[in-house]
Amino acid sequence: MRKNSKEAIVEAAVFLFNTKGFSGTSIRDIAARAEINPANIAYYFQNKNGLLEYCFTAFFEDYLKELEAGYQLLDESAESCLKLIVDNLLKYQCRNLQLTRFVLREMTLDSQMVREVMSTYYVKERYYLKKVLEKGMRTKEFKNHTVLYIILQLKGFLTTPFLNMYYVNEVLHILPHEKYFAEKYSREICKWIESALCEAKPLAERRVISV
Amino acid sequence: MRKNSKEAIVEAAVFLFNTKGFSGTSIRDIAARAEINPANIAYYFQNKNGLLEYCFTAFFEDYLKELEAGYQLLDESAESCLKLIVDNLLKYQCRNLQLTRFVLREMTLDSQMVREVMSTYYVKERYYLKKVLEKGMRTKEFKNHTVLYIILQLKGFLTTPFLNMYYVNEVLHILPHEKYFAEKYSREICKWIESALCEAKPLAERRVISV
Numbered sequence: 001m002r003k004n005s006k007e008a009i010v011e012a013a014v015f016l017f018n019t020k021g022f023s024g025t026s027i028r029d030i031a032a033r034a035e036i037n038p039a040n041i042a043y044y045f046q047n048k049n050g051l052l053e054y055c056f057t058a059f060f061e062d063y064l065k066e067l068e069a070g071y072q073l074l075d076e077s078a079e080s081c082l083k084l085i086v087d088n089l090l091k092y093q094c095r096n097l098q099l100t101r102f103v104l105r106e107m108t109l110d111s112q113m114v115r116e117v118m119s120t121y122y123v124k125e126r127y128y129l130k131k132v133l134e135k136g137m138r139t140k141e142f143k144n145h146t147v148l149y150i151i152l153q154l155k156g157f158l159t160t161p162f163l164n165m166y167y168v169n170e171v172l173h174i175l176p177h178e179k180y181f182a183e184k185y186s187r188e189i190c191k192w193i194e195s196a197l198c199e200a201k202p203l204a205e206r207r208v209i210s211v
Numbered sequence: 212m213r214k215n216s217k218e219a220i221v222e223a224a225v226f227l228f229n230t231k232g233f234s235g236t237s238i239r240d241i242a243a244r245a246e247i248n249p250a251n252i253a254y255y256f257q258n259k260n261g262l263l264e265y266c267f268t269a270f271f272e273d274y275l276k277e278l279e280a281g282y283q284l285l286d287e288s289a290e291s292c293l294k295l296i297v298d299n300l301l302k303y304q305c306r307n308l309q310l311t312r313f314v315l316r317e318m319t320l321d322s323q324m325v326r327e328v329m330s331t332y333y334v335k336e337r338y339y340l341k342k343v344l345e346k347g348m349r350t351k352e353f354k355n356h357t358v359l360y361i362i363l364q365l366k367g368f369l370t371t372p373f374l375n376m377y378y379v380n381e382v383l384h385i386l387p388h389e390k391y392f393a394e395k396y397s398r399e400i401c402k403w404i405e406s407a408l409c410e411a412k413p414l415a416e417r418r419v420i421s422v
Binding site: 148151163164 | 229321329366371375377396399
């Protein structure tokens, strides 16, 4: 009747980390919520830091797989490749809402573990996104842009709803846990790709108001 | 020779909160770094929570003033109003880099204090942004959009560099503390306003690739 206990531990831990914070949660709390013996946690993860490392690895390994699945389309077209990457990453994060929220929040710290995770996964992510953007600019699908600023904007789109979940729910009344969200938001980012990134008519005839 | 001690306390506290976390920082640590007597902290702020509340209030009161200064331009044009708001908020956050980073990070939690701050300041922010966007759509300066999704994207632009400061520095090599950054990034967001938000030629002739 119960799920396997490793999964139950991770689920309970992520729930508690998101409500009480990582430092505010004890192994005993996690064991109680997961309805298991605390010794099981030690058996699987050694300690709380082991659990944290497991969360990072679990999240980013699958995250990269989704990215790489989209990246396969690069030979076809940079635009459709980038759109598929966005769509894959968004849906992946929506499927793993609580884990995503927790991992993204922890990644805003400067700990030793964050540095290691960053230099492994985020550097790879930058590598793929850079390749896609550079190819698109070379083939004139995309306008010329500063690549790293585009990645910054893209990351903003991809992380904001999850990192600021409470704000998004309570102030904007947008509900990332509803199936509708991933589809609608993915379309919004695709619109941004089409209008801000892709080559189009020159903007010269548009009135530009400087501030 | 020394700055007034209230300011020195806040500066030391924000520095420590950003490196050791809020829970990981003690009043004693703050006093040592600010080179003052711990009793001074109690005198000004009562305790750590008082200090936290002070940081929120200090940040958001001035944040709203910057927003309201831009909002004054609404009678002229929704586009230039929105651009001025973005420019003001970005420059304000760049001038207060460490405080911004700390406050935005704390706002990703679900605490009682966060809820109160949100229902005061973020609800007001939503009110102003909504007014600007709705006016722009009414006057046909802006295309028709789901207002709250545009606010979500705008907030992503405005928060990401500060919330993910370590990533932005170390992975993208973008340096928000350099004067250059606010100007360049503000131009990027203005481009987004022009291309994604503003009314332009129909996109019908553009090839749309669905994913």
